Amino acid sequence: MSSKYEIVMGLETHVRIKSKTKMFCSCANALELASEANINVCPVCMGFPGMLPTLSSGVVDLAVRASHALRSVVQETSIFDRKSYFYPDLPMGYQITQLYQPVAMGGEVKTMVNGELRTFRIHHMHIENDAGKLVHSGGKTLCDYNRAGSPLMEIVTEPDFRSKDDVLGYLEELQKLMRWCGASDADMEKWQLRCDVNISVRLQWETKFRNRVELKNVNGFASIGRAIDAEYTRQVEIYEAGGTIDQETRGWSDERWVSTPMRSKEDAMDYRYFPDPDLPPLHLTTEFITSREIRELPIDRRLRYLEEYKLIDDDARILSENIITSNFYEELVNITKDPKKSCSYITTILFAIFESHETKLSLTDIKAETKEIARVIQLVNADELSSTNSKIVIEKLVFEWGQADSWVDSLSLRQKNDLGALESIVDAVLAESQAQVEEYKSGKINLFGFFVGQCMKKSAGQWNPKIFTDIIKKKLPN
Ligand SMILES: [Zn+2]
Incomplete structure (x- = not known):
């Protein structure tokens, strides 16, 4: 040619x-x-x-x-x-x-x-x-x-x-x-x-x-x-x-x-x-x-997601593919003010749930209101819910009615972020684990996970491991 x-x-x-x-x-x-x-x-x-x-x-x-x-x-x-x-x-x-x-x-x-x-x-x-x-x-x-x-x-x-x-x-x-x-x-x-x-x-x-x-x-x-x-x-x-x-x-x-x-x-x-x-x-x-004018077209939204929301092109394309996905995403961003996390909750968590279901589902099949999905993202951002546990709540909202907050509480997934209380748990764990603390100090730094694990155990898994990590870091020498 x-x-x-x-x-x-x-x-x-x-x-x-x-x-x-x-x-x-x-x-x-x-x-x-x-x-x-x-x-x-x-x-x-x-x-x-x-x-x-x-x-x-x-x-x-x-x-x-x-x-x-x-x-x-x-x-x-x-x-x-x-x-x-x-x-x-x-x-x-x-x-x-x-x-x-x-x-x-x-x-x-x-x-x-x-x-x-x-x-x-x-x-x-x-x-x-x-x-x-x-x-x-x-x-x-x-x-x-x-x-x-x-x-x-x-x-x-x-x-x-x-x-x-x-x-x-x-x-x-x-x-x-x-x-x-x-x-x-x-x-x-x-x-x-x-x-x-x-x-x-x-x-x-x-x-x-x-x-x-x-x-x-x-x-x-x-x-x-x-x-x-x-x-x-x-x-x-x-x-x-x-x-x-x-x-x-x-x-x-x-x-x-x-x-x-x-x-x-x-x-x-x-x-x-x-x-x-x-x-x-x-x-x-x-x-x-x-009266039949259309303000934004899919390409307008795709470009806005790229430029304003700084999404990668693949995500921007997927989210602007059809009006249902795009409007759903817009509603999430409106509430959460977090374009990136709103994107990943649709493209990874929700789409994965839809994919794994025996009949193919879509955003219109979600039982709970869109604002409840947004609420889950807010709870994760406020460290009141871990991102791992957020998937459990999202699944509940997809298949059953209800509110994000009531699911979080009824499933005992709310993380406590009371710093004083968390600190006393860390102190107790470190005091009970003197031997491990000494080993850690002498260079066995992979024991760090052990301390976090002990804290989670003591708190029955309801407290935020991220905050534990921060406190332990402060209390142990580097
Ligand atoms: Zn005819």
Whole structure:
């Protein structure tokens, strides 16, 4: 592979909106739950003559939230257009989409790629309805229209991607954003997020873009990576052999690891776009738009955890991964004012408890209130609870109701920190262990643990070993 070539890519990503109903009718938008074919259908999404589409407010709500997550400008007026073509999975004979005036313009997605903060510009986002699904089996083709009329967002980027890692980093962040704002689960395996990649190759020093190839429907992170590598190599080899690249659409086969031409620019279909006469322009009030704004995105929190809280990047990434973890962490820090310990109680103690449980648990399964988890951290910081014993209390709070303080007391885990009383215990221990004290003085310093152990024994384990250690240190010569 020659390094004098640079790859330039732009992405068109379809994200399924998880509204309750389909886009223009009241059929359930529940693809994963549909038990059989053609049960979530009605005259509207089946394209019966004379039926009128009505835009679902749930779809608009989530599309606007997603636009904010993309830092796009939500348009006060957008328009629906018909894209006409015939295919058996499209009962209406046209798709309702937004060509000329989409719902959101501009925007950006920020993410970390190989430890570096990158920004990828969004050109626009529009909403449209999906087609049905064709099932080919036994020489026959079956049509399932459960998906017909389901809402999609198409998110189109600028050609800002220069490597496979850029593309994968963007898609992972996009997935996070869609979940963060609640617009979609964006699960690639369930086809809730699918991607077309526009790829061209040019010499490193060139400023103009060369002809690009659109790779259609590449699905899954690993598959996208393979498709990009293969297309880069294919184009470089053609240029190296003195050839040229046709502007065309190619389909990627993940079984054979090759792309094959689907259609070229010459036979590009004429979709006869025109404004849908059945649908009025979509007008949104300023209030509707602004009330759905999202102040902080996962990347904002990740950067704040790094800079303000001084967490390591792995922890910052894990804690900003989804809104439940992040909000839980925020609540802990708010109470404890201890970002590092709040982090480790989530990432090591709680996650370990969840992991070791037979059914996978999450933060939402914790029985006690979040402030009780925070209270445990406070008790540890005040030396009233040892960090070893804090795990016992956390486990109680996860699986049973209750308050941190009552668990600490009922399990007799509260450490006493009365210095005077502790000192007299140390004095008594040292007086009873004259022989060991002499040995210690003559250099057998590993006897130190013995003294701490004796003190703990005398105090029935309820006192703080850390404070014992400090007192013993003071009383014994170094
Ligand atoms: Zn319907």
